[in-house]
Amino acid sequence: MTRSRYAPVGVVALCVVLGCWASPSHAAADRDKLLSEPGVYGTFAAFGLTEEWGRQDAPTKIAHLTALKGVVEQHREKIAIDLYLLRGLSDYADILFRIHAAELRDSQKFLTDLHASPIGRYLKKAGILNGMSKKANYVPGFPDQMRADLKAPSEPGASPYAIVIPIRKSAEWWALDQEKRAAMMKEHTEAALPYHKTVKRKLYHSSGLDDLDFITYFETSKLEDFHGLILSLEKVKEFQYTRRFGHPTLLGTMKSLDEIIETLAQ
Amino acid sequence: MTRSRYAPVGVVALCVVLGCWASPSHAAADRDKLLSEPGVYGTFAAFGLTEEWGRQDAPTKIAHLTALKGVVEQHREKIAIDLYLLRGLSDYADILFRIHAAELRDSQKFLTDLHASPIGRYLKKAGILNGMSKKANYVPGFPDQMRADLKAPSEPGASPYAIVIPIRKSAEWWALDQEKRAAMMKEHTEAALPYHKTVKRKLYHSSGLDDLDFITYFETSKLEDFHGLILSLEKVKEFQYTRRFGHPTLLGTMKSLDEIIETLAQ
Amino acid sequence: MTRSRYAPVGVVALCVVLGCWASPSHAAADRDKLLSEPGVYGTFAAFGLTEEWGRQDAPTKIAHLTALKGVVEQHREKIAIDLYLLRGLSDYADILFRIHAAELRDSQKFLTDLHASPIGRYLKKAGILNGMSKKANYVPGFPDQMRADLKAPSEPGASPYAIVIPIRKSAEWWALDQEKRAAMMKEHTEAALPYHKTVKRKLYHSSGLDDLDFITYFETSKLEDFHGLILSLEKVKEFQYTRRFGHPTLLGTMKSLDEIIETLAQ
Amino acid sequence: MTRSRYAPVGVVALCVVLGCWASPSHAAADRDKLLSEPGVYGTFAAFGLTEEWGRQDAPTKIAHLTALKGVVEQHREKIAIDLYLLRGLSDYADILFRIHAAELRDSQKFLTDLHASPIGRYLKKAGILNGMSKKANYVPGFPDQMRADLKAPSEPGASPYAIVIPIRKSAEWWALDQEKRAAMMKEHTEAALPYHKTVKRKLYHSSGLDDLDFITYFETSKLEDFHGLILSLEKVKEFQYTRRFGHPTLLGTMKSLDEIIETLAQ
């Protein structure tokens, strides 16, 4: 029952045409470094598909998706690109790209190349969020046990769900001195720790790069735990200094490039 | 006078073509369990129809609706799907799907299959709200009589109207300790009890799954009672901790799949 | 000068084609009862016309308008339907239907039939507001003289202008006890009384039926008096408990079905 | 350099075709009275042009603009119509009509005739604001010298720039007694007086006629002075009782009907 009865016939042969495996001919960007080090830029670019896309026949769609695949693979030499399917879970957009790059202009180059490729005219941009990774601000001052707990690895295995929540703090937050903010972030972290094993988190700093202060990114296979985590974070004092939380909240599922292509081909 | 004089002729024969009865060839999802147990995900997906749909002729519409029927019935093996007609009562959308599933990715699969089916390109997504059912938070602490009253069955019979009201609480609400929130929820429940018999309610928890904290869902045959219920709830103290109530308020009528199809075919 | 030089020729013959008089073959709904009694539902449905409508030739437009006329007259057997031209006075929409019905599903049936009729695909819904009439809440406690003044008839004669203002009260308003609200509504009514003769008012209660608490409806031939009324109401204490006033404010002129049809035919 | 090299050839001959002078065959409305007396209604109607307009060839555009010219001239017998080019200075719309009429339904008639004329289907309404002129509310209580200063004439000569700023006061403003409001309006007027010579102002009262309390209208040839005026007005106490100021702020240049037509013909 996992495959729709109504998928056009062309899709069945899609993997044969596009080659559903990672091409070994491109040297990949140092993905691990980009995803773990400070000073890396993260861009979240969400797109819908135009009504016109739905009117294209299967061979046209497949030709355009072949080109899409080419653009993504080509840029993967330099930047890290993750894909998510939002369709059916978030009304904001159909697909989401998460891009990590040493320079924002490399992400821009990828997105303009994407736009210039044959599928570009069918992509409706829904939103672009920019942030950067930085060294932890408050963690160095936390107690030893807490710092150790934060280093404990998450449960291994696939995390099908990903959630992006943009955050803007109030002017009052920034007006507090570092000590007061650190105390509240300690309470925040204590509330989050019980969910550390089943919900992965990554923080991006955004002030000035868009209308946000932070982009928070989550991965989990247990949405109920993620809901519990957010509920806990709403109850700590620091939450009262949050002016915007979500708007949009992007909830989707992580997909490989080939899975996204298979969905778009339908 | 209940049937429009202007319905295209093709509609009259629609039931014959599509088969206006539940197909016995599919094992249904355990609907009762999905609608009553905690830990089940509820998705509200509202759609409008594109201008282009209005330009299709009757045979094309019927062919597409046959496919729609197929997608819904196929997924009903695993998830519970309810349908509502919003057109004419809510400017937000034309139709609404309420989906209950053990995993949100099953709801996503249904909605992406719906999108990939021939009618998909005529559906304009108006909004998707996600929540989950949980065990009652405050009820266990209520007095015995109140808990008994809450268990009393609603009046039997059809409830033609359904209303969905999204809710977001203020940061101040979550900052209150559990005892204070419980006392206010007791007052809230006392105000709601007189409407218990004629207005059915179901609560979904949303924090983190979209830009809400709760999705409240109501069914009634007596809209005046429903209005009275909301008015009573606006007067209790807990309402002052509500930052968003509605926006949108979705008011519609419950319909079978065949009734929705008949309306869309016009 | 009242007739445009640029009206297409077809319009001149429109009354002949459509029959510009009320058809005696339909028994009318008990309009007086629907407009005066409590427990009646009022729906305000505003529509724009699509760009495509402007591209239709005169015979097509007339054929579609004949069908529109049929839908309205057919439903007038059961519900009361008033029409207003917003175009040129309000940027929100082109036309407005005010519908009174014993049950909201009767209004929904009319609007879905309207959508299914040939003109339906050219109508862009701009907004739907639902409310219900109820017995006066505070008036019974007012002094005798005030109650008598409120019963004095408005000036007879046509009231070409109609205004619809949606209202949402603050949580603080509903948290006040009935006595305090009654005292403020007495002040509100005193401020409104001088305009009683030239500005007719009708109140609809909306809590739960859409994102409002009230829909206020006005008719007048003296817009300056109406402006004076609103200015007076902005100065009383109760106004400080109003969270939303307008958004949209709908200002239009009352029209017969035939007058609306003549405008749309152009 | 004031004429673009890229204007289509047809435009050069436009004045010959349309007749770039005021037609003496129509008696003009008493424009001076409409613009100076109290009790006159002012409507600001802003329009964009559809994408489809850009696709029309020069002869079609010229034919449609001839009709536009006819509608405006015909209604100028009864109402005063001013035109402004917003394109290039305000993202809100391309053109703006300011209409003065003894009755709002005369303005509505003009705008519905405009919509019914051939150019109507290419006009996208961006916004309509309604207000009325009234006798000065606070000025009679001002000191003699101040009243004399307010009567001093503005500098003669053309004022190419016009600015429209919608205003909504807070509930707190209207709750103040007349004396307190008068004192603050005196401070407001003192702050404005230095700009009296180079910035002309006109005030429209809007409460109830749209979602505003006032429409403020300015004309100047010295935008720097206008900026200085607004900055001064932001610093007086009365400004703290302003809930909405602008949104939109409409900045444009005053144009004759023929100049607007020349721009639209390109």
Add this chain to the structure above:
Amino acid sequence: MTRSRYAPVGVVALCVVLGCWASPSHAAADRDKLLSEPGVYGTFAAFGLTEEWGRQDAPTKIAHLTALKGVVEQHREKIAIDLYLLRGLSDYADILFRIHAAELRDSQKFLTDLHASPIGRYLKKAGILNGMSKKANYVPGFPDQMRADLKAPSEPGASPYAIVIPIRKSAEWWALDQEKRAAMMKEHTEAALPYHKTVKRKLYHSSGLDDLDFITYFETSKLEDFHGLILSLEKVKEFQYTRRFGHPTLLGTMKSLDEIIETLAQ
């Protein structure tokens, strides 16, 4: 890897066709004066490209871009025009023009000529912000050392990134006396000084010219420093008097006219 594999063949020959060098036949406006002196108007005009543009073939695009180039070069005789690529970094628009002119009507003339040129119908205006340069308001009262530091030159070299942040202050800010505002601006400037070398700033005053008080413009090659600057500015007292900061925040890369044309041609 900097050139996309999917660029249409026609682009390769673009420089030959359009002439990728500054034409010496036009006397340039005194750009240095316009960018440095007070009393100069600055307009930020952001545009997207319509879906229709994506459907044009390469020769049509190149012909239209030749005309675009002509319009820009012609107006550069009188006004200063800078271009930025927003696509891929900001969801607000694809390209941004920054225009400096002695009179706003000169900027309007450029933008209406642009609209009248063949590419005009493919440009969707996303937003127009107007401001003017003025003499520094608070700097003259700053200590000598601070004033000297502000005069130190920025690091030489290209600044690929540009950011535009619109600002509106609260009514409370303007109600403060000049001395209090000056003290807070001194604190603001101290917080900004460490970033003076790597982040260039320019301030435009907007009150009355649009819905803002200020437009702040930044250039940098080190986005991390720019982020640090904004973070520092969020922590000073003056920031608490900011009602709007961004919305939109425009982040893009500075491009020559030819580079923009090359991107649009794809």
